[in-house]
Amino acid sequence: MIKINLALQGGGAHGAFTWGVLDVLLQEPDIEISAVSGTSAGALNGAALKAGMLSGGHEGARENLDWLWKKMGAQSGAGFPEWLSSYGPSFVSKALEYSMPFMMADMASRLMSPYAYGPFYSNPLKSIAQEFHYEKVCSDDGLKLFICATNVRTGKARVFRGAEISTDVLLASACLPTVFQAVEIDDLKTGRRDAFWDGGYTGNPALWPLFDQSLPDDLVIVNINPIEREATPVTPQQIQSRMNEISFNSALLGELRAISFAQRLIKDGAMKPGQMKDVKVHMIADDDLMNDLSATTKMVPIPAILNELKAAGERAAKGFLEQHRAKLGRESSVNLTEIYG
Secondary structure, eight states: OEEEEEEEOOOGGGGHHHHHHHHHHTTOTTEEEEEEEEOTHHHHHHHHHHHHHHHHHHHHHHHHHHHHHHHHHGGGOTTOOGGGGGGOHHHHHHHHHTOHHHHHHHHHHHHSOGGGGGGGOOOTTHHHHTTSOHHHHTOSSSSEEEEEEEETTTOOEEEEEGGGOOHHHHHHHTOOTTTSOOEEEEOTTTOOEEEEEEGGGTOTTOOGGGGOTTSOSEEEEEOOSOSOOSSOOOSHHHHHHHHHHHHHHHHHHHHHHHHHHHHHHHHTTOSOTTSSOOOEEEEEOOHHHHHHOOHHHHHOOOHHHHHHHHHHHHHHHHHHHHHHGGGTTTOOSSOHHHHTO
């Protein structure tokens, strides 16, 4: 049995790509998922995965993930011309990016605070987050689940686990501050009530909880925010989208550099065996697809596009297993020194 940890990035509706990756991994009888660290959409995927696993094993997890993304697709709202979906995610992304309604909504998010709506404000994700079976999500049984959110007061990441996880924690992990009001959560240790924003600012996802010696050495990152873009962004939309990608990847890159440094110390014999975990890093991604998309398709969960993203995730996961299955449990399939410095 190959035991792995999963690190699931956030990225709004692009998290449907991770849905496809998980669907493939759950059909592999020799792969066991021991722990998941997730942020934003990654947190939702992780919670659905754990609750489903405890309810009905791998098939239960697949069914629960299907439920989650059908619910997400229902949030797209009426009026979207579904015939546009037949042209594929890239076309829809560009069509939305330059559409007047989206540009007006984007401008409104920069000029208006989500607090301006007063009693009319509501978080559209709340109805979904409330339906999770938290007795299973928070259970000590099954895989370990870690969810990251950003403390607005301190600017630091906070990782929630076990009984700490709740509807508010899932909403906090996915709370974009220009779109949603901050989510307030009580800290039982300090007695303070703090506001939280999207975990992507400080850990997208947080890797350090997966360094625990009791967990497997293999860390599989499902990346949905492209690290590199060849073309220089020139339009306002492209510039804003790239700024968001860089911001939401910065914490991940920092942790990967730290892993790379530790790997060099272990390899050079500068550190005693067992003093630091020798993490084996793997990544499942489709940078070509994600480079064709923009922030628009993150914000609008169109059912047909979600299914396209799921299919892309399935292809990426199958390609990863074909190419790197033999490295699981043995060595990293990502050269951190060469790629990330």
